Amino acid sequence: MTILLAPMEGLLDHDLREVLTRVPGIDRCVSEFIRVTDQVLPARVFLRICPELGRGGRTRSGVPVRPQLLGSDPACLADNAAVLATLNPPGIDLNFGCPAKVVNRHGGGAMLLDDPEGLTRIVAAVRRAVPAHIPVSAKMRLGTDDDARAVECAQALADGGAAEIVVHARTRAQGYRPPAHWSRIADLRAAVTVPLVANGEIWSVEDAQACREASGCHALMIGRGQVADPSLALRLAQGSDALLDNATLGELLHHYWAQVSQRVEPRHRAGRIKQWLNFLRRRYPQAEQAYQALRAHNDGRHFGQALAQWFPLTGGHEAAVAPR
Template identity: 65%
Template sequence: MEGVLDHDLRDVLTRVGGIDRCVSEFIRVTDQLLPPRVFFRLMPELRHGSRTPAGTPVRAQLLGSDPACLADNAARLAELGAEGVDLNFGCPAKTVNRHRGGAVLLDEPELVHRIVAAVRRAVPAAVPVSAKMRLGHLDEARMLDNARGIEAAGAAELVVHGRTKLQGYKPPAYWDRIAQIRAAVALPVIANGEVWSVADAERCLQESGCDALMLGRGLVGDPGLALALRGRAGPPWPVLLGLLRLYGRLITPRVAPRHRGGRLKQWLNMLRKSHPGAQQAYEAVRELNDAARIDERLAALEATLPAEAASQKE
């Protein structure tokens, strides 16, 4: 989820709770060994035992098509203390695919296998290597070949997004196809795609046959979803509004002023799907671009909300 789920949002979402593990946004690998500063910039959790401030483990995700280069970068990540290394074979972005990254590699199961195998050999046995794939690039013809190749290469687990690259993010996700993959391999398979609610999650688990889920846009749109799946209440809107403002403070040192307001409105827009209060907040700031003015407007709204629903603080 490049451009959405960065380390500051991981920080905020894991404060809510219910999340077992995060995966970083993808780190592009082309033809060189990246310097440590690049990894620390994209995944500052490496400086803290590969954990968010709330203590949630974070696995580093690599994207690329050169097995040797990916292996070298995975080895460096292991040296820097990464909890694990995840390999991206699922990104549907046109720019990424044009440069032989993400879901386009699913047309080449042999290459997918070689990438996973090279990374597995490059990192210590105690460092798990996982992969995420879609059902395919343009169709599902090589779906099982890819899954079996990933397993044979030594991956510890496989996340499957229940759509092809061509299907993008258009509903539905084909969870029953994930069940076919789960039946074809012995490694743990984690279902992903179009899970926006507890009801969605229950159907996904039933149709896929999986016992674990990866949440993406659904969790960003409803930060309490992971807690709800455990039978616990998520945070009320006043707390989420406080978290939104906290996110604005966290991104201030590293995001250019002209982009900060857009980041806040981007997340607020996604929150509207699950929280009626977010609609009022969005209407209050939609014409604003300055992050400081947006925060002032949100603070004024927060002051009108019940005092007993205290906001999260840094």
């Protein structure tokens, strides 16, 4: 089974990718989208959003990261992809799935699924603009208001030259509301020859198994499920039911705090940790207790000390999450 870590705008940035990939099991990551409008971005913009490009396109644990482009103009996307290619990424991903209104208002993300011919033009332009050894992949939803053109869209992406297609098994209108319609991905698999990756509503080992059976996909992309349970990809790889122990989870939280403290303004630091704790409390009772105790704590300079009251730094579990 191949496990991809999903992009999550506003949450799963390079700091959290760095921490989550310290636990084995994730085979590849995709960055948050890099928005392309009407100009060619300088290399520093790509490096800011995907700093892994500065070390061979990999996290410190060695997991490759594909930067993702979002836009609607084939020529401008191609020009930006050409610049991005000079940074030698392990691949370039194209976003046709974002349901955010601010993105959709400008004709980007999932709104492009109303124009399958436009999908082909975009992928083909980007494919022509980058060297052949750099794969170009795409992420789509099942459609905008309904899934009537889902197969047509998948075929359009494949016709444009996409080497792989991630399918979030919901429409734009469905957002992130359960359920995800995994069985619909099987229809797309029957219509295209490129590999498909199933995505959406995978929170547990049981969800992953059900998704694979319904979609027929060997590869899965997980996002919120991995944020809520950093052991999920590892458990999928090993067929295990064991969650991380509190000491190991604490090491991850403190490592994340160290990352955030280096890059984030003090007034925003506590919010970043509490945002992750809010996900973790779905699976980890200690995280629930910490979240309830710290939710009103906003001192960004001393939040790490408060966190240590719930997850003491022991130093004895570093090997369990050491970079590969």
